[in-house]
Amino acid sequence: MIGHAVARLRASVMAVVFGLTSGTGLFVATTWLVIRGGEQVGLTLGLLRNYLPGYSVTWPGAFLGFFYAAVVGGVVGWVIAFIYNKIVARRSND
Amino acid sequence: MLTQPANSNETADKSADAQRCVIIGAGPAGLTAAHELLEQGHRAIVLEADHQVGGISRTVEYKGFRFDIGGHRFFSKVEMVRDWWDRMMPDDFLVRPRLSRILYDDKFFDYPLKPLNALRSLGLLESIRIGISFVTIKLFPYREEDSFEQWVSNRFGRRLYEIFFKTYTEKVWGMPCSEISADWAAQRIKDLDLLTAVRTAFLGNRGSDGKVVTSLIEEFNYPRLGPGMMWERVTEVIEQRGCPVEFGNRVERVNHSDGRVRSVTARTDEGSREVFGSNFISTMPICDLFEALDPPPPEDALQAARDLRYRDFLTVGLILACSDPFPDNWIYIHSDRVRVGRIQNFKAWSPEMVPDPSKSCIGLEYFVQENDDLWSMADDDLIALGAQESASLGLIRTEDVIDGVVIRMPKAYPVYDRDYQKRLDVIRAYLEGLPNLQLVGRNGQHRYNNQDHSMVTAIYAARNIAGADYDVWGVNVEEEYHEETSASQSNGASGERLVPQRLEESRAARVLRDAFARYDAIALGFALAIPTAFGLFAATAILLIKGGPAVGANLTLLSNYIVGFQVSWAGAFIVLVEAGVLGFGFGWAMAKLINAVVGWQERALIRRLERHLVFEALDKKVS
Numbered sequence: 114m115i116g117h118a119v120a121r122l123r124a125s126v127m128a129v130v131f132g133l134t135s136g137t138g139l140f141v142a143t144t145w146l147v148i149r150g151g152e153q154v155g156l157t158l159g160l161l162r163n164y165l166p167g168y169s170v171t172w173p174g175a176f177l178g179f180f181y182a183a184v185v186g187g188v189v190g191w192v193i194a195f196i197y198n199k200i201v202a203r204r205s206n207d
Numbered sequence: 208m209l210t211q212p213a214n215s216n217e218t219a220d221k222s223a224d225a226q227r228c229v230i231i232g233a234g235p236a237g238l239t240a241a242h243e244l245l246e247q248g249h250r251a252i253v254l255e256a257d258h259q260v261g262g263i264s265r266t267v268e269y270k271g272f273r274f275d276i277g278g279h280r281f282f283s284k285v286e287m288v289r290d291w292w293d294r295m296m297p298d299d300f301l302v303r304p305r306l307s308r309i310l311y312d313d314k315f316f317d318y319p320l321k322p323l324n325a326l327r328s329l330g331l332l333e334s335i336r337i338g339i340s341f342v343t344i345k346l347f348p349y350r351e352e353d354s355f356e357q358w359v360s361n362r363f364g365r366r367l368y369e370i371f372f373k374t375y376t377e378k379v380w381g382m383p384c385s386e387i388s389a390d391w392a393a394q395r396i397k398d399l400d401l402l403t404a405v406r407t408a409f410l411g412n413r414g415s416d417g418k419v420v421t422s423l424i425e426e427f428n429y430p431r432l433g434p435g436m437m438w439e440r441v442t443e444v445i446e447q448r449g450c451p452v453e454f455g456n457r458v459e460r461v462n463h464s465d466g467r468v469r470s471v472t473a474r475t476d477e478g479s480r481e482v483f484g485s486n487f488i489s490t491m492p493i494c495d496l497f498e499a500l501d502p503p504p505p506e507d508a509l510q511a512a513r514d515l516r517y518r519d520f521l522t523v524g525l526i527l528a529c530s531d532p533f534p535d536n537w538i539y540i541h542s543d544r545v546r547v548g549r550i551q552n553f554k555a556w557s558p559e560m561v562p563d564p565s566k567s568c569i570g571l572e573y574f575v576q577e578n579d580d581l582w583s584m585a586d587d588d589l590i591a592l593g594a595q596e597s598a599s600l601g602l603i604r605t606e607d608v609i610d611g612v613v614i615r616m617p618k619a620y621p622v623y624d625r626d627y628q629k630r631l632d633v634i635r636a637y638l639e640g641l642p643n644l645q646l647v648g649r650n651g652q653h654r655y656n657n658q659d660h661s662m663v664t665a666i667y668a669a670r671n672i673a674g675a676d677y678d679v680w681g682v683n684v685e686e687e688y689h690e691e692t693s694a695s696q697s698n699g700a701s702g703e704r705l706v707p708q709r710l711e712e713s714r715a716a717r718v719l720r721d722a723f724a725r726y727d728a729i730a731l732g733f734a735l736a737i738p739t740a741f742g743l744f745a746a747t748a749i750l751l752i753k754g755g756p757a758v759g760a761n762l763t764l765l766s767n768y769i770v771g772f773q774v775s776w777a778g779a780f781i782v783l784v785e786a787g788v789l790g791f792g793f794g795w796a797m798a799k800l801i802n803a804v805v806g807w808q809e810r811a812l813i814r815r816l817e818r819h820l821v822f823e824a825l826d827k828k829v830s
Contacts, residue, residue, distance in 0.1 A: 119350055120724035122734075160761055163750060189738050197734035201727045205350040 119201055122194035128187040135186025136179040143175035227251055228672055229471055229482055231458050232490030234262020236648025236661040238441045239291075240488045241450050243669035251450045254473050254482065256457035259435070260442045262490070263619055263649070264658050266435025267524070269612040271562035274524040274570050276616055278537055278551050279434040280305075280427040283659035291662070292428070295440055300428045301557055306534055310600060311370055311541040318539060320371065329370075340366035358389035374541045378548040379574045380622075381518060431559045434658075456480075458491060461499045461644075468644045471499075486672045488665070490648035492517070492618050493634060508637035511630035515653050519582060520619035522551075523571040523593035525603070526610040530554075530565050532603050545596040546581065547571045566609075571597060577617050586613040621653040635680065645671065647679055723809040725802045732795035739790030740783045743769075747779040 146155040155170025162168045165181040230237045233255035244251045267274045309316040314328045341364035349357035359368045430436040460472035470483045497512035551570040553560040571593040575581045590611030598605045647664040667677035750759040759774030766772040769785045
């Protein structure tokens, strides 16, 4: 009978993956609207400037959004891994 | 050296001798084998290296005081053995009440443990600590129960484990509980856990599932002069029937040729002698037997025998000028400030173990390795240590110690380490080539069995010589000898005692275990819940703090999913709770789903491996 090990999350990997995914996601979302163009480009997405100072649905905003989202996503990924590992360790009495 | 005269009478004697069975060792197994051979109409001779019968079941007499090596209750589930004992000593068994306790932190606890007694002795503060420890381990158990420490802690809490299990177990087996396999605990303790024990204390011996927990052994039979009395009696009986028991005969060579043992060469005080026989039964330690084989066995078999490990034992016997130091038969010492593991009070076993009713004798048992510091210590120093330790425990007064004796018992316990079974397989494979040599008894088979189990192996070996076909290695290895067990699980026959084994896990199992690691659903649930909840709380709060004419018109759309949500301070707390719950559910479900897929992949891989192994085996058969 084989017992099961409990998987751990590597915080640095989670931070990089979440950071890159979030950054790329916002970058693509922004540039997609910019490329499509129109009269009022990205009114709703532009509301993100409430949380990301200086962000706008423009080409420079796409790069700034990538940076912001990468940082926030990285922090969230790291926090998720940190909390998960702490709880696993506590529940396993490590 | 004893020479063999070569006249015709001697030749005839030698020929007659060649038809007898030579038994190596006059312990319970050797003497039982001799007795059974006589019953079957065969001749036998017993060669004993020591000058006393009984092996580890002997009773050592010192100035009229008797010391048992370890305390041997005469209790067996084998009717054949019980009858045998009764026939051998119909009038000399005493039925003795049992009292055994644990001494911890200068307080006594009933053994087997009784919860109310334990809690009373531990006190309110310690009881609360134990309770907290128990609740904590139930909330956060060891996920994997590989070791004795993890297994016991999960059932009793870490605090109780430290008090009642850790110290003594480590003293006896000489290894940390974290390195002892959990199997041993599972077999020894079975269904018992703290809640069962507490329930039993209040409701009687009935488990939650209705199974009856067998009553503990509250009394036992004991020969009035100790267990050695039994084996001295057996010696008298077999000698009267023509089977000599020859002392001071240390077998140094086992001579064999053409697939049969022909004779053994024993060293005596006068020199060496060769003893011929047609069959041979050995109870000597396997490592010594294999060193004695001439010609020597192949290197792998010899190495396997050399690699068998043992735990040794010494008893410091103290004679006391007081009639009754304590009422117990024996006391377990759960204290790491002394090295003694258990203390016997032989007068409580039988009043006839002491010649003078105003005195008593106790035995301090130390579990050691041959040649370690305790084993090598001078007898006087050991006696002084024993007196000092038992006085420091509050059991005796040093001024009451009037004399002492040290009894060393090498190879008292066979150790079941990681590879012992593989070594035994190699050893047994070699022995199949010597069919007239049978191995019985504790050291003969390297099995930690009781004397009744040893006796059964010996009886079977003797009957094999008479024409039967018993597997002496297969004598009931599953029997339980714990202090508390479920009646429904008893196999009802003799058995060997269980000994701890070191943790073992094959490399392949470890690789599979790690490769198919599972996610902890609770942990992933919380890990997603916390950032989600606080993220949305922060998002709401930021908008509220910034203010403006239409605060959070878009964020308010979340109310489609978060019931009652709005961009307000109340809404911030609502989203904190509801997003937390949703985040938890999402993380939990994600972990469960991943685990299900990983499990499916693992099972598929194992099925493929099994198929591969089957085909490989079939290929070998076909070719």
